[in-house]
Amino acid sequence: MVAAAGPDGQSVKIPGPTPTILLAAGLLAYPLVFSGPFYLDIGVTFLLAAISASAWNIVGGYAGQVSVGHAMFFGLGAYAPLLCYTLFGWAPIAGIPFGIAFSIALAVAIGIPTFRLTGHYFSMATIAVAELIRIYFGTWDLVGAAIGLQGPARARDWWDLTFRSEVPYYYIFLAVLAILLRVTFMIEQRRFGYYLRAIKAGERAARSLGVPVQQTKIRALTLSAAFTSLAGSLYSVKTGFVDPESGFGILVSVQMVIIAALGGAGRLYGPLVGALILIPLQTTTNTWFGGGGTGLTFILYGGIIVLIARYEPGGVFELWDRAAPRRWRRKHAA
């Protein structure tokens, strides 16, 4: 934090570079310090989770439009590269723009009818569409039906991005996360961000002030969809595999929501904090409950989500702010 004098003469604390620099340094150095495959894997999983949840955060956290089916964008992004490889023999990354394009189109198709109605419609629509796509892909031979798709078994050239070590993936993912957070930060500082928050805080009042609510929500959803799609693409390029469950499954949607909500929906670093807590937790419980611990993991997730909803919808960040009101007031000085 850096202290400065604002134009109104009040002492103002601007979020300075220090926490961000520390964070960046930590993330950059992580693979050098924790270089074993186990730690690298957690690191990569963490980054992917943080990217997905941060993407969700734009529409779910800032604008308050709670999507519980964001896997639809993730899945499209995951299938697109491997489909391009399977059908045309392209390097998977060439398929990334297609995933993004389809996701944006889907976002618009969903947003237009549902954003006119109350928030619950949107949430219901997201589940319905995600499930619809998941079931359909399970029957569609073009995309491998229930078996799914695979990427190149061995790197044909550098563009295939099949690395033997996880380190390059780590840094690619880190770069994407950095870009996404930067974009989110920019949004926060500009009119778009204020309008998102206004919509969340009171749609009717927002409209009376000239906020183009429908348009703004759709923009938020398409931006979110694009980055979520990118996350899905990163996932399938790295693992070289996708099927209806890993692409469009409910776990994918749930994880995005819980990570963002746990850390703090609507906060820049909320999803990051959420991922920081949840990914190591998940890895630990998977070890306790066994690999097929999906049942117990979900029970845990369900319980956490209910607790968040009941006691602290603002997540860890809100908890933190509540414990230090003076720090809050200074931090939120414009």
Add this chain to the structure above:
Amino acid sequence: MLLLQVIVGGLLLGAIYALFSSGLTLIWGMMNFINFAHGEFVMFGMYVSLLVVVWLGGGPAVFGFAAAFALFTLGVFVYFSLIRYVLRGPMLAQILSTFGLALLLRYTAFWIFSANFVSLPQTSLSGIVNIGGVLMPVPQLVAGVIAILLTVGLHLMLTRTKVGSQLLAVSEDRGAAMLMGIKPDHMQALAWGLSAGAAGIAGALMAIAYPWSPSVGETFGLTAFVVVALGGFGSVPGALLAGLIIGLIQALSAFWFGPIYKDIVVYALFVALLWLRPQGLMGKA
């Protein structure tokens, strides 16, 4: 003839959809709130029935009541411990609350009962009747008819009894209801109890006639959304009509296109409804 059978079968199943969906629409109409765990309430009703049969050896009447009572209690409990608080809160809390509850209930069931499909051992309702050339399994026939009766009963209760009008008063105008001495909190808890109870009985009826696993909750939940959207949010008669229609569409889709499409068609119908006519057949959007 086969087609007629498919149609009747679809309508009978649709009747059960109507029953549990009326619970969901009641909550929506009253509190502008969507219970994402509603399908899981139905699923729990089914397992309660199973447990009653296995442990106590009761017949359909016994486990029907047990499911209704157990779920009614659960509904009231969920209201007082969770819903009451999130109703006043941000949308995120509202959506997450029952969404998280759904996960909790669903995967607890997976953990306890595993993912295998189960069905009730033979009850006193068995066999097949032949009505006008159409062969109908007795369990499905009985379940469907009872479901229709209960749904109509719910509607009559809401519109003709004192309690019903109190419930409706709270959903119309909370403040005015309070001024008339009605406690909105109690009424809302009652609504949750009724809603869950309806889901519970529907589950018991479902269990009589069809096999299930913990996964059906999610499907039923989405089916309920579609029924409620088609029938009009807040309208029980609408839910009845819409439930029958959805059951019919599902049966015909499975018959014509294959069983895997029965869910796809329903979800696609939901999305189409959102685009074309969100207020449904009769009710407020």
Add this chain to the structure above:
Amino acid sequence: MLLEAQAVSKAFGSFFAVRQADLCVDEGEVVGLIGPNGAGKSTFFNCLAGDTMPTSGKIVFAGQDVTSAPPETHARLGIGRTFQVPATFDEMTVLDNVMVGAYLRHSHHGDARVSALQTIELTGLKAQTNMPARSLGTPGRKRLEIARVLATSPRLMLLDESLAGLTPMELKEAIRLVQKIHEMGVTIVIVEHVMEVIMTLTRRVLAFNQGHVIASGAPEEVVRNEAVIEAYLGRGRHKHRSRST
């Protein structure tokens, strides 16, 4: 004629909340709307603001037909409104609230901020600039609503009971604020129950009852109008009066 409402009606099912209501406001006027609760004033306001679409009738603002236009369009054209129950963005600071308003006219962050700070100063909220809106009491939030709407540089402001529930001191300040806004050139239509506000601020008053305009004219006259008194107090009082004279 800045704002003109012609035969505006709004029905909810078979119930007419507003029936054939007319309104003419010239630029620079301060017009009052009075009437008992349930008379349809707020619904009428919502029609003027674009929040509700009239069932029939026409609303013209600055020569443009805005009858079926959404609230966003109304705001952009220069109609601002406050809400009877303050609808401030409670989780945001006072400054952020006002900035949302300012952003309508300034797309750049820096400009919007400067404009917002000026508006905050004007409306006397400077001390609360960085406080969350929810920490202000109801009078504070009503004032914040006024500030927020003022930041949109409206030509016409629709104030919906923005001065209700204030202590005498607060009321005097609020009246002064509205006068200041009027002096800045903003046309004002104000719904109010507090007679002091009506008498002090308005030159012309319309009285509503059962969705219909029953009287209009100078405040002193309208307030003494028999139909208006009857509307507020009911038949009995009228009979009593005639017996005693």
